[in-house]
Amino acid sequence: MFYNPYMDAIGTLKLLSGQMELEHAEESRAEPAKPACFTPKEQRAAFVHPAQLPNGKQIKLLKTLLSSACERDCFYCPFRAGRDFRRATFKPQEFAELFMKLHESNAAEGIFLSSGIAAGGANTQNKILDTGEILRKKLGFRGYMHLKIMPGAERGQVERLMQLADRVSINLEAPNTERLAKLAPNKVFIEELFRPLKWVEEIRQSQPAYKGWNGRWPSTVTQFVAGGADESDLELLTTTNWLMKNVRLKRAYFSAFHPIRDTPMENKAAVDPIREHRLYQASFLLRDYGFDLEDMPFAQDGNLPLPTDPKLAWAQQNLAGKPLEINMAYRQELLRIPGIGPKGADAILRARRTGKLRDLTALRKLGIVVARVAPFVLLDGRHADTQLAMF
Numbered sequence: 001m002f003y004n005p006y007m008d009a010i011g012t013l014k015l016l017s018g019q020m021e022l023e024h025a026e027e028s029r030a031e032p033a034k035p036a037c038f039t040p041k042e043q044r045a046a047f048v049h050p051a052q053l054p055n056g057k058q059i060k061l062l063k064t065l066l067s068s069a070c071e072r073d074c075f076y077c078p079f080r081a082g083r084d085f086r087r088a089t090f091k092p093q094e095f096a097e098l099f100m101k102l103h104e105s106n107a108a109e110g111i112f113l114s115s116g117i118a119a120g121g122a123n124t125q126n127k128i129l130d131t132g133e134i135l136r137k138k139l140g141f142r143g144y145m146h147l148k149i150m151p152g153a154e155r156g157q158v159e160r161l162m163q164l165a166d167r168v169s170i171n172l173e174a175p176n177t178e179r180l181a182k183l184a185p186n187k188v189f190i191e192e193l194f195r196p197l198k199w200v201e202e203i204r205q206s207q208p209a210y211k212g213w214n215g216r217w218p219s220t221v222t223q224f225v226a227g228g229a230d231e232s233d234l235e236l237l238t239t240t241n242w243l244m245k246n247v248r249l250k251r252a253y254f255s256a257f258h259p260i261r262d263t264p265m266e267n268k269a270a271v272d273p274i275r276e277h278r279l280y281q282a283s284f285l286l287r288d289y290g291f292d293l294e295d296m297p298f299a300q301d302g303n304l305p306l307p308t309d310p311k312l313a314w315a316q317q318n319l320a321g322k323p324l325e326i327n328m329a330y331r332q333e334l335l336r337i338p339g340i341g342p343k344g345a346d347a348i349l350r351a352r353r354t355g356k357l358r359d360l361t362a363l364r365k366l367g368i369v370v371a372r373v374a375p376f377v378l379l380d381g382r383h384a385d386t387q388l389a390m391f
């Protein structure tokens with residue numbers, strides 16, 4: 001039997017990619033395309049997640065770490081220092097070459113690259129930078145790259161990263177200093193995590209004419225461990241809202257806490273995944289629908305109700321008995337109606353230029369889910385919900 005270094009590298013990749021379902025990115029499904037098994041073809045598929053890019057394009061995204069060795073000891077993390085499991089590390093050149101083999105065989109089109117921290121955040125950031133530079137400059141990779149900013153990275157490194165990536169991110173994990181102390185007492189919220197997100201925006205603003213590697217600066221996202229620090233949804237959304245308004249955060253990912261064996265939080269109860277879903281819905285209302293934090297239906301404890309979507313809860317409180325006339329409402333008002341998103345609102349505005357919308361059939365032809373809309377609107381002065389029986 002002869003030695004095959006490629007199969008060795010695939011084995012390393014398998015070790016490094018095993019827990020990546022904890023990282024949410026690019027609307028990738030939590031589970032890989034196929035379960036891990038032992039033929040080379042199927043092994044490759046297990047590392048690659050179907051993912052949707054911000055422009056709507058679907059790609060095969062390789063989500064992995066450069067190293068699963070980490071000197072930090074975040075309480076929730078499977079890679080924390082001292083936890084007993086088999087670790088692995090790629091050198092930048094080795095990883096870049098492996099990725100290009102996967103890319104050339106059409107097994108992976110884009111990459112999401114993070115790492116455990118060894119010998120400091122700046123040192124680890126250099127490894128990610130080296131990998132990105134080899135891929136872009138030596139191997140000519142022109143596809144999608146999402147590269148992580150390491151806690152402890154320097155501003156100059158963040159700028160170099162932005163020159164290589166389509167997206168950069170750093171996980172805040174918690175909404176503020178006090179909450180982070182419960183999750184990762186050795187991470188420094190402002191200096192290590194929050195400040196790099198501000199740097200990204202400062203760099204974008206200081207060089208508006210710079211076009212990045214593909215004609216624009218990369219977008220920025222972050223991730224929170226939802227429920228890990230007993231924080232409220234109000235705390236998470238306050239920080240998210242600030243970042244979206246002040247440093248152009250593209251979106252926040254929320255990963256519902258679930259305990260990992262052999263960590264200090266192994267006995268903490270898992271958070272209901274529906275909470276993650278409600279947080280996403282609320283963050284989209286803040287980002288795309290003109291909602292403010294004060295509009296959110298927070299309960300006394302600062303959490304969103306789990307049974308109801310926040311937009312529906314707002315409409316039940318504010319539009320019940322006061323339906324909006326579809327033919328008169330401003331765009332911002334249309335966006336407040338359950339069942340109408342930005343595309344639907346624009347379709348209604350376009351349709352109104354050619355005549356009145358008089359019934360639910362006209363709305364349905366615009367692609368709108370009329371059952372959700374009907375209780376909250378008038379169509380040419382008539383209650384729409386009386387027409388629902390026709391559908």
Ligand code: SF4
Nearest residue numbers: 070072074077079080
């Ligand atoms: S620094 Fe990152 S990889 Fe290391 S323990 Fe913390 S969360 Fe895990």
